[in-house]
Amino acid sequence: MKLKFKHQKFQAEATQAVCDVFLGQPFLSETNYLIDQGNVKGQKELYNFTGFKNHKLVPELTDKVILDNIRKIQRSHQIAPSDKLEGKYNLTVEMETGTGKTYVYIKTMLELNKRYGWSKFIVVVPSIAIREGVYKSFQITQEHFTEDYGKKINFFIYNSAQLTEIDRFASDSNINVMIINSQAFNARGKDARRIYMKLDSFRSRRPIDVIAQTNPILIIDEPQSVEGKQTVENLKNFNPLFTLRYSATHKKDRMFNLIYRLDAMEAYNKKLVKKIAVKGISQTGSTGTEGYLYLEGINIYKDKNPTAQLGFETKLKSGLKSTVRTVSVGFNLYEQSGNLEQYKDRYIVSDIDARDNSVTFQNGKKIYAGDVQGAVNEDQLRRIQIRETILSHIEKERQLYSKGIKVLSLFFIDEVAKYKQYDEAGTAFNGQYADIFVEEYNDIIGSLQLQFGEDSYVDYLKSIDTDNTHAGYFSIDKKKGQLIDGKIERKTKESTDVDAYNLIMKDKERLLSFEEPVRFIFSHSALKEGWDNPNVFQICTLKQSTAETRKRQEVGRGLRLCVNKEGDRMDIGYLGGEVHHVNQLTVIASESYESFAKGLQTEFAEVIADRPRKVNAELFEDKLIVTANNEEVIIDEDLATNINFSLIMNGYVSNKGELTDKYYLDKDNDNFIVSEDLVEYKSAIVNILDTIYSPEQIRPDNARSNNVELRLNEEKFNRKEFQELWKSINAKTAYVVDFETDELIRKAIDKINVHLHVSKIFFTVSTGTLESIKSKEILQQGEGFKEGNSKLIEVSTSANAGVKYDLIGKVVEETGLTRKTIVQILTGINKAVFDQFKYNPEEFILKISKLINEEKATAIIQHISYNKLEDSFGTEVFTEPTMKGKLGVNALPANKHLYDYIVFDNSNKEKEFAEKLDNSEEVSVYVKLPRGFYISTPVGKYNPDWAIAFNKGMVKHVYFVAETKGSMSTLDLREIESAKIHCAREHFKTISTDKVKYEVVDNYQRLMEIVK
Structure with missing residues (x-):
């Protein structure tokens, strides 16, 4: 497959922000000069020594003009205007990880070339990791940008042993980019010094001099990691025209002339990155004094009591082993563990509660999902993390498989030996973590195949061999062909091995294909930045050390929005409001959810501290x-x-x-x-x-919360009773309303004259006095003030004062009547009533439209009729969009529902009705009808509540469509609601035989009275 790129507004804005700084600079492309030929005795010159460089800014573009341009750009992006210019010139762009920072500065190069003719660029990066990632980005965007700009960028990685690339960089008139990591010109080693040396291999010239003559534009990727004191000085040797600085985490004291900001909170709010969820593992209990316990989660069934996935230790001949078993009430850990003493004290399951995801034992101890209790060693903790990652992966994969989206999970580990080892003959065998993965994966897949039955997703799982679905992405010993830990940079703790990144980059697109069996990736924790794959949905860090890790760094490899198998990005343009339903990154943390969430929020708050x-x-x-x-x-x-x-x-x-x-x-x-x-x-x-700044908006979700996603039960869906019910109610109809317009106009005018009341707008003005200042805290809480007098001041507004209202048009939109009809109604009402318009025009429009609609609804009840159409609703209404609910709030596990859960309106009435249906012996199958199934009415779409099929022989064989209401009194139903119900009656009369009934009921007893 091939990744696709499309134009996005925020990327265009970031590009334009840079380009607009130099408004006033003309397009000047032919800026050539004579390159220093160097001096090599006895060698005939074969080179063309004409060079091309970036034209300097024209004299008219003074510092004042540049600063004015910057301030205008800053105001337009709600950034505090700069007081002064920072150098000649430093411009800062802040972009959150995963939003396409590299794409933006490549686009910016092309746009600067298009506007001003500049063609020489140098990208400075802090590490080999980022260097390789940037190089890959240039490769995969080449075709996309060529289509946009009609030009190709010539790009290369600086190598002190291949200096002919520098001559080509200087002598080519096209757009040229050199990618260089800061160590290549800023370290003490021999290779780093070569850029400043006169080299025989480079015609006795210094590479830095040839580069500097091109007057390049510097782009610094992750400047907070590049710009040490010495580096800042060495960068001056490149003689840059100006410097652009791109990062998600700039140092606050080096935010020079910030011209564009897309920080963590804005990226999340605009749904440009994945939503973050955390699966925390909380360790409770005193180590060594209690038996090891781990509650993975609660299983909810359609036709039996809940069970739990409980982890505990068992005694084998070879020693103790941790295992996870499905347990129910009465499960005895002492017996099932092989009589381990740690479980002797009444560790018998006494209660499994799906409402709070807990298991209680006879000894009174209680454990919640995600909790680990007792003596927990390192191996047990890692096993839990690996298992939880596989479970999250399967849950996400089952959701996205039908959408053609490949799901990947990423494990970060600290040493290759944990994943892969080699015997004396060089034969590879699994390390500890790979062994655990295979054991847990096979255990989970085996039980899931039984749970899901046969479907296309299960067939996909069966087609993948366990040994082929995980792979290690590490450095390689080229002589032995073995995976190795590779070189780690002392200061940054990042890998410096190119081949480790080459492997990842080469496989980036292949990993997104369903033909590629690899779904679980083990990689070195040093491979932190510079690469990512958009379809990483789970990240698990299996760390040996206890050193503090930055949370944002931990999640950074998985923030990019995913793509489907066609390479299309799953963003707002593709998914609409479902972006974060599909794009959710789950972090499997070796700490509690609360701890991880707090740490992540703290880090977010640090980088957006200057937000209002x-x-x-x-x-x-x-x-x-x-x-x-x-x-x-x-x-x-x-x-x-x-x-x-x-x-x-x-x-x-x-x-x-x-x-x-x-x-x-x-x-x-x-x-x-x-x-x-x-x-x-x-x-x-x-x-x-x-x-x-709103901290709750960037708080990650708790992946162990009680959120549930409704899954259609294929067996019930295909059951004869439901299929017959569906065929009886799925026909569509069209309505005809034949009422007298003059009658509607007269009744509407009468109703408006009596009932329209538009409130005036008032301010309340209160006075108060500060009695005493007892303490700073009391003053901050506002408790030192005593309230005095208050008065109301009427706000004088006029519909004619500077604001034009299309009154007739607005009411037409709200009522669906013709302009002629609305004009007759408005001109017919009393002048005193109409004069209320100037008090509050918005309220006048809403209230008068409501009154007209109520009279319209009354007229509809008396004059509507329906005609059956050839068209009908398809079964897709039951599968799209996916429905979700929250256990204990608006969702219940179900036995006879078409889905595994019922999601009800937040009312006890619907909940009680659903529970009765679910426990009724008379009911075969029922469904809370999805919003995709509706009846068209003149007052809006109407979605009935329930469709119910009864067991033959238990009651008179009928199918029932029910609307549940809190009260059966007609007076309690508003006119519009009554009209919709009346329309539904007429609709079902038109399409149905006597086997289908439609009624409004307020409880299950009333339903059965009608049915029987």
């Missing part, structure tokens, strides 16, 4: 924004106040200045609203609000 914490008018003031009409506007004090007031009134900002859950929900569902006069600023307002 509160929403107020000052947040918006002086920001440069682009309106919906592509006009640039600097927000003044009045506009900033208006924006802030609108956010408060719409419930998006709390009284503490914090963004509310309603804001995030409405934004995610594209329901974010602002007052009519701010519509043209809507997108810009969201961009500014996205700069607010």
Whole structure:
């Protein structure tokens, strides 16, 4: 397969930010000069010594002009304007790991060449790892960028033994890029010094001089790892035109002229990286005094009590061995372990609780999913991590297999011997971790095949040999052909072996193919940066040392959004709102979820410490924004106040200045609203609000939470009773409404005149006095003030004051009636009633539309009829999109439901009804109908609640479509809801025989009264 690339707005913005710094520079391409020929006696010159270099900035582009350009760019991206220029010139771009940083600076090179003619670039990287990753990125994006720009980039890795590449770099008029790691010019070794030496092999010239003559543009990848004191000085020898600095984690004291920011929180909020979940392993109990226990999780079944996956030790002839067994109530660990003394004290399972994922023993001890208790050694902990990684992998793989997305899991280890060893003859055999993997994988797959039965995913699992589905990506001893640990750099602790990275890079696309059996990768923990694979969904670090690891570094290899087997990136453009449902990275941590999550949040907070914490008018003031009409506007004090007031009134900002859950929900569902006069600023307002730091927004999920994903039960789906039910209700219909428009207009006018009341807008002005300052804490809590008088001040607004409302058009949108009809209604209502429009135009439109719709609904009940169509709903409504719920909140395990769980509305009524159906002997199979199944009505789509098939012989054989309501009183049902129910009755009368009934019921007893 081949990875595909597409144009993304944020990458174009980052590119434009750099290019716009130099607005005013003309396109100047033919900048040639005579390269120093050097001096080699007795050798006839065969070279063309004409060189090409980057043209310097024109005199008109003064420092003041450059700084003004930078400040304008910064304002447009909500970045604090720079006070001064940093050097000639240093520009910083911040981009979160996994968002395509390398892609962006390659695109930037091409765009700078297109605009200004510059063609010489040097990419400086901190390590061989990143160098190899950058080189691979140039390779795989070559075709994509050639299509965009009609030019190819000539790129090479600097090698002090192959200096002819430098002559080619200098003498070629095309775009040329040299990739060099900082050690190649900044270390004390002989190879590093060669760049500064006059070399016979280079015609008695210094390589650095030839490079410097090209006046290159420097791009520093990960400057926080490159720019030591000596390196900063040595970089000056390249004589750069200017320097671009790209990283996700810049040092705060070296954020020179920041012109674009896409940090961790913004990348997550915009769904540009994977969502992070953590599977923590919590060790509890005192070591050595209690028996080893590990609760992997709880199994929920359709037709029997829950069981648990419990890990404990068993006694074998060869010694003790950890195992995981499926246990139920009454399971005796003492007997099952081979009478180990550590389990003698009443370690008998007394309760398995699916609600809180726990197991309780007769001795009173309780253990929760993910907990490890008792004497836990290193080997047991690693076995748990490996097993949990396999389980997470299978869960994700089963979800994504049908979507054509290959799932990979990554294990980081500290030494090759843990994965692969060799005997004296050089024959390879598995190390400890590989052995554990094989044992646990075979155990899990064996039980899953029984659980899932036969399907295409199980066939896929069966087609893969266990020994072929894991592989090691390590350095190779070329003489022996054996995997080795390789060289580790002393300071960075990263691998310096090129062949280890070559192996990974070469296999990057192949690993994404289903034809390639490798799904689990073991790699050296030193291979930290510079490579990743978009389809890594699980990361497990099996570390020997206890040294503190940066969490962001640990998750970095798996943040990139995945691709399918066609190479398409699974982003918002492809998946819409399902991006984070598909793209979730699970970290299997050897610590508790709380500990890992807190550490990760702390690190995120460090890198986004300068983000604003509160929403107020000052947040918006002086920001440069682009309106919906592509006009640039600097927000003044009045506009900033208006924006802030609108956010408060719409419930998006709390009284503490914090963004509310309603804001995030409405934004995610594209329901974010602002007052009519701010519509043209809507997108810009969201961009500014996205700069607010919200720790909960970047908190990783707990992968052991009670979230469940509904899976269709194929056996029930194919059951005769359900198939007959489905064929009886899946027909589609079209409706006809034949009511008198004049009657609707008259009734609507009467109702509006009586019931329309639009509230005026008031401010509450309160006074208070500071009684005394008893302590700093009391003052901070606001408790030192005593409330005084308050009064209401009416806000005077006018529909004609600067804001144009298409009143008729808005009401037409809300009601679906014609403009002519709406005009007749509006002109027919009393003047005093219509005058309420100026009090609050938005509320007037909403309320008058609601009243008209209620009268419309009443008319529909009396005049609607349905006609059966040839078309019908397909069975895909039961499989797309995937439904999810949360146990104990809105989900129940089910026996007779079409899915393994029922997800109900958050009401006791639906829950009780579902429980009754699930336990009823009369019911054969039932389903909470998915939203994809609906009846079209003039007042919106209507989705009935339940479809039920009863057992033959138990009751009169009927199929039932039910709507559950809290009360059967007609007075408690609103007009629109009543209209939808009436439409449903007419729909089912049209399509159904006497075997299908549709009714509204409030409990299971009422259902059975109707059925029997």
